[in-house]
Amino acid sequence: MDWMNKLNTNSKDWRTPQNFLVIISIIVPIAFSSWMALLNNFVVERANFDGSDIGLLQSVREIPGFLAFTAVFVLVFIREQRFMILALLMLCLGTALTGFFPSVMGLLMTTFLMSVGFHYFETLKQSLSLQWLSKDEAPEMLGKLISIGALASLLTYGALWVMLELLHLDFKWVYLICGGIGLVLVAIIAFTFPQFESHTPQNKKLVLRKRYWLYYALTFMSGARRQIFTVFAGFLMVEKFGYSAGDITLLFLINYLFNFLFAKKIGKFIGVVGERKALMFEYVGLIFVFVSYGLVTSAEWAAALYVIDHLFFALALAIKTYFQKIADPADMASTAGVSFTINHIAAVVIPVTFGVIWLVSPSAVFFIGAAMAGVSLLLSLNIPKKPSEGNEVRVLSWR
Numbered sequence: 001m002d003w004m005n006k007l008n009t010n011s012k013d014w015r016t017p018q019n020f021l022v023i024i025s026i027i028v029p030i031a032f033s034s035w036m037a038l039l040n041n042f043v044v045e046r047a048n049f050d051g052s053d054i055g056l057l058q059s060v061r062e063i064p065g066f067l068a069f070t071a072v073f074v075l076v077f078i079r080e081q082r083f084m085i086l087a088l089l090m091l092c093l094g095t096a097l098t099g100f101f102p103s104v105m106g107l108l109m110t111t112f113l114m115s116v117g118f119h120y121f122e123t124l125k126q127s128l129s130l131q132w133l134s135k136d137e138a139p140e141m142l143g144k145l146i147s148i149g150a151l152a153s154l155l156t157y158g159a160l161w162v163m164l165e166l167l168h169l170d171f172k173w174v175y176l177i178c179g180g181i182g183l184v185l186v187a188i189i190a191f192t193f194p195q196f197e198s199h200t201p202q203n204k205k206l207v208l209r210k211r212y213w214l215y216y217a218l219t220f221m222s223g224a225r226r227q228i229f230t231v232f233a234g235f236l237m238v239e240k241f242g243y244s245a246g247d248i249t250l251l252f253l254i255n256y257l258f259n260f261l262f263a264k265k266i267g268k269f270i271g272v273v274g275e276r277k278a279l280m281f282e283y284v285g286l287i288f289v290f291v292s293y294g295l296v297t298s299a300e301w302a303a304a305l306y307v308i309d310h311l312f313f314a315l316a317l318a319i320k321t322y323f324q325k326i327a328d329p330a331d332m333a334s335t336a337g338v339s340f341t342i343n344h345i346a347a348v349v350i351p352v353t354f355g356v357i358w359l360v361s362p363s364a365v366f367f368i369g370a371a372m373a374g375v376s377l378l379l380s381l382n383i384p385k386k387p388s389e390g391n392e393v394r395v396l397s398w399r
Helices: 002-008 017-045 051-066 068-074 080-098 104-132 138-166 171-192 210-239 245-273 275-295 299-326 329-360 362-380
Strands: none
Touching: 017 051, 017 080, 017 104, 017 138, 017 171, 017 210, 017 245, 051 068, 051 104, 051 210, 051 329, 068 104, 068 329, 080 104, 080 171, 104 138, 104 299, 104 329, 138 171, 138 245, 138 299, 210 245, 210 275, 210 299, 210 329, 210 362, 245 275, 245 299, 275 299, 275 362, 299 329, 329 362
């Protein structure tokens, strides 16, 4: 691959913003993907969680995402790139400690630490990516970053399967190994890459603009949809169909194999057909997937839906490229924080409330998810064929 060739060169030219984004896209899957892959089995087998417990944990996990807008205030004191490295350290440390606290309170604390790092990182990554990448290269490059992250996840899940199924390591050692590797890699990039400068000075205050309303709405609905998948689709596999930690790891391997093979192509696809058609395709597919989740009785079909559902995540980068096309370049950092907060309004509420609904009817959770996808579909119809600053929406242009 061309990015591998760049990384292998002896020239100092390899220390570019693009390669910085590539390497951090490798670190995060090692820490966060391992945390996520083991979570459902860990909380059921070690902490005796039920549906309401997992809902509470996931709501706490999303609180830092809800507070992501505070990143813009921290940027008054620390540069984005250094703040990102600090966030990565918190993410990896939280993962490393998770296995040592198999209780509701212990998991709430380690999860919160991990989540603060993860959500600040994601906020800063979006901001820096949209600042460092041109509008023409952004769709394909963002797709490439997803593909690279998927390859890292594939290797991580392969290692998880070996540690769980062949070496029979306890959860706490697996978490410690994955988090520890992440910490080592973060230390390496902290001392290797120079400080990159942004071409446009960023606003250091909160920015809410009427003309971004459609982006905000799409982001809100995306946060709601993500929770249905992240919290309840995986829990369905363990609780209803009895998937083991090894089974879940293999399922994640398939997910990320598909992302590795297709994410870059999906980025190119968005660049060719435009954000409106890409998002319409995603939401129509999600309506089918969520309804099917609610009706599925076969473990094999459930697994197939899980893989299809995960693949649709790559199409969601169209929301980011839509914003890049309509936004003032100085708004990237501030709006990244605001958008993550908007994304997590639903994310804080849905896990705990839907956890209660789950106790009554798991199918109802997924049928509501289908309705959410329908709302997103209607919103996507309002994206112009060629969005730009001054041409943000087809109707209801609030300026």
